[in-house]
Amino acid sequence: xxxxxxxxxxxxxxxxxxxxxxxxxxxxxxxxxxxxxxxxxxxxxxxxxxxxxxxxxxxxxxxxxxxxxxxxxxxxxxxxxxxxxxxxxxxxxxxxxxxxxxxxxxxxxxxxxxxxxxxxxxxxxxxxxxxxxxxxxxxxxxxxxxxxxxxxxxxxxxxxxxxxxxxxxxxxxxxxxxxxxxxxxxxxxxxxxxxxxxxxxxxxxxxxxxxxxxxxxxxxxxxxxxxxxxxxxxxxxxxxxxxxxxxxxxxxxxxxxxxxxxxxxxxxxxxxxxxxxxxxxxxxxxxx
Ligand code: C30
Numbered sequence: 537x538x539x540x541x542x543x544x545x546x547x548x549x550x551x552x553x554x555x556x557x558x559x560x561x562x563x564x565x566x567x568x569x570x571x572x573x574x575x576x577x578x579x580x581x582x583x584x585x586x587x588x589x590x591x592x593x594x595x596x597x598x599x600x601x602x603x604x605x606x607x608x609x610x611x612x613x614x615x616x617x618x619x620x621x622x623x624x625x626x627x628x629x630x631x632x633x634x635x636x637x638x639x640x641x642x643x644x645x646x647x648x649x650x651x652x653x654x655x656x657x658x659x660x661x662x663x664x665x666x667x668x669x670x671x672x673x674x675x676x677x678x679x680x681x682x683x684x685x686x687x688x689x690x691x692x693x694x695x696x697x698x699x700x701x702x703x704x705x706x707x708x709x710x711x712x713x714x715x716x717x718x719x720x721x722x723x724x725x726x727x728x729x730x731x732x733x734x735x736x737x738x739x740x741x742x743x744x745x746x747x748x749x750x751x752x753x754x755x756x757x758x759x760x761x762x763x764x765x766x767x768x769x770x771x772x773x774x775x776x777x778x779x780x781x782x783x784x785x786x787x788x789x790x791x792x793x794x795x796x797x798x799x800x801x802x803x804x805x806x807x808x809x810x811x812x813x814x815x816x817x818x819x820x821x822x823x824x
Contacts, residue, residue, distance in 0.1 A: 544757040552650035562767040589628040604777040609722030615795040647807035661755035666703035672731035682708035
């Protein structure tokens with residue numbers, strides 16, 4: 537009976553409060569929040585995920601009939617309401633205040649759609665996943681010089697063009713931002729997620745995939761069950777269309793702190809499109 541150390545239920549339980557019924561990723565439409573965290577020991581000590589911020593946050597919806605995926609990257613400095621907090625704050629802080637539970641609540645509150653699943657990874661999980669896939673294909677728009685996972689400055693150089701990145705290169709691609717911005721970095725992270733979904737359709741060895749889910753252990757946490765993850769692999773093979781949506785906003789300063797002020801209309805439009813994509817009609821029993 538295979539299980540996974542990575543499996544961790546949210547404190548809300550299996551189903552979102554915005555859902556009437558539990559969602560089965562093996563047969564229903566569903567949403568996944570993908571969170572990337574830097575919990576490097578040399579920087580953050582031994583705390584693991586706790587108390588850290590989310591440096592990458594991507595919400596993806598999966599529609600089974602259309603065999604399609606839509607995803608949006610939420611910039612980490614987005615100025616949002618975090619449920620239970622007095623003042624609006626950067627979305628990245630939701631994780632530091634209340635872990636993945638509060639991050640999920642915050643994203644649900646932002647778009648007013650259910651977040652059914654989450655996958656939270658640190659650098660090591662990211663490297664293990666991309667390694668197991670044997671790399672990922674991406675189109676690199678401009679030359680990248682970046683540190684590696686051990687923070688050795690300039691250790692990774694990537695020339696522009698369509699190419700296959702190994703795990704360290706893919707991490708550098710997902711991290712780099714100083715040459716442009718966190719918003720552009722969000723675009724690159726969506727490219728990586730798309731590449732991971734596409735690459736997982738090439739997985740020939742189910743045992744190898746199962747081993748990955750076991751080995752990734754403490755470096756990943758998710759409320760998908762081991763069985764869900766096996767079903768997802770089959771699902772990934774059917775996905776034909778992956779669309780990337782862009783959340784609009786503007787740079788701003790409040791009390792001399794930098795924020796990304798989300799365009800209200802854009803938030804609503806994206807919420808509506810994801811809602812439609814999920815064929816989500818109803819409210820559940822949310823009480824706030
Ligand atoms: C298959 C199907 C059908 C469905 C399953 C769902 C799917 C597709 C799941 C995919 C799962 C995966 C693995 C998705 C990948 C997600 C991605 C793109 C992750 C990105 C990489 C990652 C693991 C973490 C984020 C890394 C980033 C963006 C930045 C790290 C400074 C921060 C905030 C600190 C940080 C600090 C230093 C040196 N850094 O940080 O590169 O150093 O950049 O300067 O912006 O960060 O500030 O305070 O956390 O330590 O001090 P950086 P920075």
